[in-house]
Amino acid sequence: MYNCRAFEAKEEEIPIANVDTAWATVMNKRTFIRLFAAVIASPVISPLLARASNNKLQNWAGNLKYSTDRLYSANSLEQVRSYVKKQSKLKVLGTRHCFNNIADSTDNFLSLRSMVKVLALEPEAHTVTVDAGMTYGQLCPLLHNKGFALHNLASLPHISIAGAISTATHGSGEKNGNLATAVSALEIVTAVGEVVKLSRQQDGEAFRGAVVGLGSLGVITKITLDIQPTFLMRQYVYENLPLTEVKDNFDAIQSSRYSVSLFTDWQNQRISEVWIKSRVEEGQAFDATPEFFGAKRATKKLHPIAELSAENCTAQMGVPGPWYERLPHFRMGFTPSAGKELQTEYFVPRQHAVEAILAVERLRDQVSPHLMISEIRTIAADNLWLSPCYEQPCVTIHFTWVQDWPAVRKLLPLIEKELAPFKARPHWGKLFTMSPKELKSVYRRLPDFIQLSKKLDPQGKFRNDFLSTNVFSS
Ligand SMILES: Cc1cc2nc3c(=O)[nH]c(=O)nc-3n(C[C@H](O)[C@H](O)[C@H](O)COP(=O)(O)OP(=O)(O)OC[C@H]3O[C@@H](n4cnc5c(N)ncnc54)[C@H](O)[C@@H]3O)c2cc1C
Numbered sequence: 001m002y003n004c005r006a007f008e009a010k011e012e013e014i015p016i017a018n019v020d021t022a023w024a025t026v027m028n029k030r031t032f033i034r035l036f037a038a039v040i041a042s043p044v045i046s047p048l049l050a051r052a053s054n055n056k057l058q059n060w061a062g063n064l065k066y067s068t069d070r071l072y073s074a075n076s077l078e079q080v081r082s083y084v085k086k087q088s089k090l091k092v093l094g095t096r097h098c099f100n101n102i103a104d105s106t107d108n109f110l111s112l113r114s115m116v117k118v119l120a121l122e123p124e125a126h127t128v129t130v131d132a133g134m135t136y137g138q139l140c141p142l143l144h145n146k147g148f149a150l151h152n153l154a155s156l157p158h159i160s161i162a163g164a165i166s167t168a169t170h171g172s173g174e175k176n177g178n179l180a181t182a183v184s185a186l187e188i189v190t191a192v193g194e195v196v197k198l199s200r201q202q203d204g205e206a207f208r209g210a211v212v213g214l215g216s217l218g219v220i221t222k223i224t225l226d227i228q229p230t231f232l233m234r235q236y237v238y239e240n241l242p243l244t245e246v247k248d249n250f251d252a253i254q255s256s257r258y259s260v261s262l263f264t265d266w267q268n269q270r271i272s273e274v275w276i277k278s279r280v281e282e283g284q285a286f287d288a289t290p291e292f293f294g295a296k297r298a299t300k301k302l303h304p305i306a307e308l309s310a311e312n313c314t315a316q317m318g319v320p321g322p323w324y325e326r327l328p329h330f331r332m333g334f335t336p337s338a339g340k341e342l343q344t345e346y347f348v349p350r351q352h353a354v355e356a357i358l359a360v361e362r363l364r365d366q367v368s369p370h371l372m373i374s375e376i377r378t379i380a381a382d383n384l385w386l387s388p389c390y391e392q393p394c395v396t397i398h399f400t401w402v403q404d405w406p407a408v409r410k411l412l413p414l415i416e417k418e419l420a421p422f423k424a425r426p427h428w429g430k431l432f433t434m435s436p437k438e439l440k441s442v443y444r445r446l447p448d449f450i451q452l453s454k455k456l457d458p459q460g461k462f463r464n465d466f467l468s469t470n471v472f473s474s
Helices: 004-011 021-026 029-040 047-052 077-086 136-145 161-166 200-210 243-254 350-361 364-370 405-422 436-442 446-456 465-470
Strands: 071-073 091-093 109-111 118-122 127-131 183-189 195-199 219-226 232-242 259-264 270-279 295-297 342-349 371-379 394-401
Touching: 077 109, 077 183, 077 219, 118 136, 127 136, 127 183, 136 161, 161 219, 183 200, 195 200, 200 446, 232 243, 243 259, 243 270, 243 350, 342 350, 342 405, 350 364, 350 371, 350 394, 350 405, 364 371, 364 405, 394 405, 436 446, 436 465
Parallel strands: 071 109, 091 109
Antiparallel strands: 118 127, 127 219, 183 195, 183 219, 232 270, 232 295, 259 270, 259 371, 342 394, 371 394
16 A cells, blocks of 8 residues: 555645645645646746755655655766665665655665766667666657667656656557566666676566566666667647547557547546657658547647646647657656646556546546546556556556645545456556555565565665555565
């Protein structure tokens, strides 16, 4: 279970981006959207978030103040090794984009943010090896300039590659695995400061257990990723897709192009926006018909929350551009999403997609007052032990909530109950209330993962409250 007690204890003290907590709690969705429409249109960091950075160390959304400010920034493998040897407990902090306490530590943080080099680009092996502090936003333009691309990206490029793969972060596309599936090798500094190398080719099960490692196996210092020749993409948005079309044609809709995302507020029996990202291949340009399963092609650029300015979003209206400027929904250099928010996401086996979507739609009256927007995506199956898509293709149902944890905490068990018959798995980096027992029943390889963790980190140096509760108590 997401560690609610720790969260509750902190909740009262958290200055949520300098906004009074009581005020934030009563703020409803409309007020929130009005206030933030102005704030997020500004480049790089909103003033609210900038002020928040002067406060205690906290996560990106500002909903979680970390339990220590002791942070050491390493510049080299040797510094990582010597720091790890000296500490009895620590966690690596990536770009702090998780919404729960998976990255938290009461003892020490290690940051690799200044380790951001491309170490090797090997066109013949179709791989790139990078320092683990690098973000996708840093890597992608460099790759593109050398003529290469990654297979997929999340909704934003701002996140660290190591943090993203550690939580099985994903994008969309029936044939696209999550971002961790691009990993072909890892270098990890273990609890005793030893350097371990694991590769897809040589280490079989240990590698498949380690890639989605929840930060519990050691410090990832280098990552090798699969690459492919660079490509251009176009993005179109369609508005008002009737829910009946989702019921009758979900497979056709989702498989229509390289990446398809459905955004909905669950109101009025319709999907408010369909984001379609297609590769510009010779002779296969997407025929952007005025209608798509009853939805109408947008006549202007849109944010997933239609009331917000689309300035932060990647180019739409079919303008071709490099893959890394179309696969994410949000542009580098701007605040992604809404900023002050909470997120939850469940992965449902692909064959139950429509039933699961309808089950959530039935909760619309409870969900809607607290929801900013939901997104529905599809992801290919993989073989990584703790990936929610382990041996099953999935549909994901995502919720961006107004930042009101007491209300969201009451809602999550209702959603989880509706999705339980489908054996839904929660996103490791977002908020959930499922119990450790439930997690164990849906993440079948947890016992193997615990064994692997115990080999690499027998004393639990990299364990925190989140891991002790959700992984090691099972
Ligand atoms: C606005 C927004 C949009 C998002 N969109 C998506 C999306 O489209 N799809 C999706 O799936 N998720 C999405 N997420 C969630 C996000 O991708 C994950 O939370 C991801 O883990 C963030 O990476 P991070 O580096 O910020 O992680 P952090 O929160 O910093 O850390 C996450 C975990 O990784 C571990 N870790 C980080 N670096 C290392 C390292 N070098 N070695 C070992 N362990 C390490 C940490 O210890 C921790 O356990 C979104 C989040 C936000 C805020």
